[in-house]
Structures are given as C-alpha cells and as structure tokens.
C-alpha cells in the first residue's frame with residue numbers, strides 16, 4: 209500500500225505533495241535480527257516464469273508480485289538436477305531523511321547477466337532487474353528496518369525451471385526476487401574474525417565458474433567450512449586451486465590486505481576464480497579516490513601475508529567489512545605443522561576507515577560523500 213502525506217515545506221505558498229514510504233512495522237525488535245529470515249514473512253516476492261527461447265521478462269508488477277512466497281516446480285527442473293541457477297544479494301536501506309535506497313543495483317544486474325550467459329539462461333535486462341528490485345522494495349517497504357538498524361536484504365534468483373531429463377539448458381527460465389529484513393552484522397564495534405586456509409581445498413578452479421554467482425559454488429564448501437568451524441575458526445580462507453599458495457576469497461566474501469608500506473591489495477579478477485564483488489569495487493574506488501592509496505589487484509601469496517601484511521579484511525554485501533584478526537594455515541598432507549599469522553584483536557586503522565566510509569555512504573550519513581557518489585545510490589520512489 210502506498211500512503212501519501214501532505215507535506216508543508218518552507219514558505220506557506222510552496223505546498224507540495226510528497227509521497228513517503230510507510231514506516232517500519234511497529235513492535236519489532238530489529239536489534240535482535242541477524243543475517244537470516246528472522247521469522248518474518250514479508251509481503252510479496254517477484255516471480256516471473258518465461259519461455260527460455262522466445263520469452264521476455266515482464267516488468268509488470270501487478271503480474272509478477274505475489275504474496276504467496278512459494279514456487280511449485282517439477283523435480284525434473286534443471287535447477288535441481290544440473291544446478292542451473294544463479295543468485296544475487298543486495299540491500300535496501302532506510303536513510304535518515306526517510307528515503308529508501310539500494311546500492312549500485314545495476315552492478316548486480318550486470319553480474320547476473322554475465323552468469324546467465326555462462327549458464328545459458330536468458331539474461332534479465334538491466335532495466336527489468338532494477339524495476340523488479342524497486343517493485344519488491346516498494347511492496348515490502350514496511351519491512352525495511354528503521355534507519356541504522358539494518359536493511360531489507362534482497363535475494364534475486366535466476367534459474368532453469370523447465371522439466372527435462374537430458375543434460376541441457378532449460379526450456380523455461382524463472383526470475384525471482386524474495387527478501388528478508390536483516391540486522392546489522394556488527395552490533396557495536398567491528399570484531400575481527402579468525403580464518404583458516406586448508407591446503408588442497410579450493411573454491412574455484414581456472415576455467416570454472418568461480419567468477420559468477422552460481423549457487424553450485426557454495427555447497428561444496430560446506431564440509432570444509434564445518435571442519436574449520438569445529439576447530440574454532442569463523443570462516444575458511446580459500447586458496448588457489450593450482451598451487452594452494454595464493455589467496456583468493458574468504459567464505460563468500462572478497463579479501464583485502466594492507467602491506468607494511470600502506471599499499472592496499474586484493475586478488476586479481478584476471479584468474480576468473482574470484483567473484484567480482486560490488487563491495488570490492490567500491491572499496492577499491494574509495495581507497496584510490498578518497499584516501500589516495502595505491503591499490504594493487506594482483507597475486508597475493510600466503511608468504512606475502514606472513515612477511516609484509518599488517519592488516520586484512522573481507523568484504524561483501526552481507527557483512528560489509530569484516531576485519532581479519534588471524535589467519536591459520538592447515539598444511540594438510542604436506543606433513544607440516546599448522547601455522548598462524550596474527551593481526552590482533554583490534555581492527556586495523558585502514559579497515560576502520562574504509563568501513564566508516566562505506567557505511568556512511570550506504571546509510572546516508574555523510575552528505576558530502578553521498579553527493580559525490582550519487583551515481584552509486586539508487587533511490588526507490590515511494
């Protein structure tokens with residue numbers, strides 16, 4: 209439902225009609241929300257099933273928004289049998305001025321298009337993707353948490369839903385966006401996490417699908433994730449498939465390191481084994497253009513980490529920036545003792561600075577920065 213309020217602004221003669229987003233649902237303990245479904249049933253999701261050859265995705269919110277948030281599919285759908293499915297993740301945030309914004313949604317749209325190309329699904333046009341995002345946020349605006357208390361996390365999915373036994377692309381494609389309110393990842397101060405790299409385990413191999421947000425990239429990590437968590441670590445650090453010596457990613461987020469000389473570095477996308485994060489690119493841009501830092505996208509090894517790295521952090525839409533306090537290396541069958549690189553209990557100064565900048569920008573709390581990067585901010589009309 210859309211509610212309009214009459215706002216009287218400035219001089220009595222300038223009366224303007226301004227639509228406003230609905231207030232957040234009352235009586236909710238938003239502070240108790242983590243990154244999850246939080247027991248909330250939101251109001252609507254986007255669902256559009258099209259013929260994979262001749263079909264065009266709809267932009268008609270009346271047709272695609274539905275309150276029933278379930279999908280009925282044949283067990284023969286390619287999404288189940290052959291993993292023909294991609295996902296995205298982005299957040300809608302309520303700003304202090306009452307507006308609701310989404311951060312760089314066209315980047316998510318383009319990334320999903322790249323995945324669709326690889327997975328032989330008809331790509332969703334950028335404009336259609338953004339219109340669907342807007343419609344879902346608008347329909348669920350009362351589930352966007354109050355300013356400063358988290359976000360409405362949007363999860364677009366693109367999948368093959370035609371039923372067929374043969375190993376081939378689906379005859380039907382489904383574009384869906386569901387959403388869930390999530391809390392701030394960090395309730396107070398940034399808390400460094402402990403990573404463990406397990407040699408012999410890798411997330412993505414050269415030539416594989418590591419550079420696209422393919423759902424099938426995640427379940428294969430669950431076993432080793434469980435292993436490192438049972439050992440008391442928070443997350444896995446992924447190493448390159450060929451040599452187990454270069455850093456790639458941490459769980460489902462990108463990785464950054466700060467060298468002793470102040471240079472910021474992150475693994476290069478040129479290996480095509482790294483997911484090109486929207487947050488990753490934002491951090492690179494902010495570090496270069498706002499802090500004047502040298503930023504290297506290259507090959508970073510565990511030895512570099514041992515010898516000359518003074519700070520490390522991971523970043524992604526889910527958790528924003530997560531400082532890394534320690535990196536442990538399990539040499540697995542190389543017959544060496546585990547090693548540990550400790551950065552400490554406190555996040556490094558650059559980690560804190562970049563976290564501040566990015567959250568100020570995303571939450572609308574630094575007017576100057578927001579004005580400068582307004583091309584990253586996608587405002588949702590009420």
Ligand SMILES: *Cc1c(COP(=O)(O)O)cnc(C)c1O
Nearest residue numbers: 460461462483485486487524525
């Ligand atoms: C989604 C994801 C990221 C982070 O991407 P953002 O666009 O910044 O959210 C990083 N690594 C992996 C493997 C991911 O799936």
